[in-house]
Amino acid sequence: MDQVKDQYEAYPYPERDPKDEAKRLIQGSPSHPLEIDHFVFGGQRDWSSPLRALVAGGGTGDGLIQLAAILQHAGKPYEITYIDLSRASRKLAEARAKKRGLKNIRFLTGSLMDAPDLGEFDYIDCCGVLHHLPDPGAGFKALHDALAPGGGLGFMVYAPYGRSGVYPLQEAFGALFEGLTPKERLKAARKLMRDLPEGHPFKGNPNLGDHQSSDAGFYDLLLHSQDRAFNVSELIETMAGAGLELSGFTMPALYDLSRLTPVPEGLDTASAMAVAEKLRGTIKTHVGYAVATGEGHKGPALGRNRALVPHLKGVEAQALAQAVARGESPAMSFDGLSGHLRLARQAAPLIAAINGRRSLAEIAALSKSDPITMGALWGPLEAELAGWGLLLYSGIMR
Secondary structure (H helix, E strand, O other): OHHHHHHHHHOOOOOOOHHHHHOOOOOOOOOOHHHHHHHHOOOOOOOOOOEEEEEEOOOOOHHHHHHHHHHHHHOOOEEEEEEEOOHHHHHHHHHHHHHHOOOOEEEEEOOHHHHHHOOOEEEEEEEOOHHHOOOHHHHHHHHHHOEEEEEEEEEEEEOOHHHOOHHHHHHHHHHHOOOOOHHHHHHHHHHHHOOOOOOOOOOOOOOOOHHHHOHHHHHHHHOOOOOOOOOHHHHHHHHHHOOEEEEEEOOHHHHOHHHOOOOOOOOOHHHHHHHHHHHHOOOOEEEEEEEEOOOOOOOOOOOOOOOOOEEEOOOOHHHHHHHHHOOOOOEEEEOOEEEEOOOOHHHHHHHHOOOOOOOHHHHHHHOOOOHHHHHHHHHHHHHHHHHOOOEEEOOOOO
8 A cells, every 4th residue: 555655645636726615615426415315314314413424535635525515504513534544635635624614524644444443424435445445345344334323335436447448558557667756657657648559448538537637637547556446246246245235326327227228127226237337338437325234224315205305416496497398308418428308398397396495295285286296297307317416305404
């Protein structure tokens, strides 16, 4: 791990400037409170109780800052522990938190393998770290052992097919530049990249851009000394070995084989997702949530419970409702994938009523939808919007 630590001391990742906190909040997945509630707590978490969270391998702080800033803005109590091997990364994360005036954060320098010694946590963020461990399965197990009963894990790990061309270059650069300092490695690799043949798989991969964004991004993508990717089957198997099971991917439509081709009879869910991943060919990261095996709350929140409160994430309710009412199929895009949302015109009043405070029962009453009509409209609406990560359930704003 010394080489990994040296990398992040030299090039903290992702590259961030604490001054930018004054003008924007970086939001994403995992670790948005709406997602945490939706995938871990069935959309029914009591937010008056402090969320005890661990940010394991927190890097320069994106997940930490998002989680703390949203909870603080919402007036919800929290206690967050941040841990990372890199002192340089920790310094940036601390500076960003200070710039925002975020409280109740404990900063530690160390390994996520120490997680069970840090306490019990309702939620653990581990984004972009487990695939850099010597034994990712042991990392999953350490995080499992740090979960409080009923808690869950938000993760991001690399996927193989969307990273075509990366691993041959990592191996080649590793052999060529062994013994050089990180800065020397970066300089030499950049020079070689200029002469990479046009037919190289990496040059033909439009899904990757970190190497163009910053020195830290280039190093993390192409010069990492310890990096592996998981296909869906390997990920599920590794988590199972650690006592974890998948609650859901944040964008389940990407793994929905039925959106691509008829699903053969008898093909189980995990196998169907694995086939979908191969057909897509563009998935470069798996982002999702996991819970302890056998705790009885596997799977995301579902609108069959009319007490749940729906939220739209990344889309404005009134604008979407107006487009749907006109019979349009609004365009959507994500990481190189584009498509159109297909929603019934009759669902427009339901969409317009979503404000993050009304329950499904209240939305039905406001739109004058009887139970049969509500059920007929809401099911397809939920499947479409939740499939693309646009619909989540949480009572955080109630």
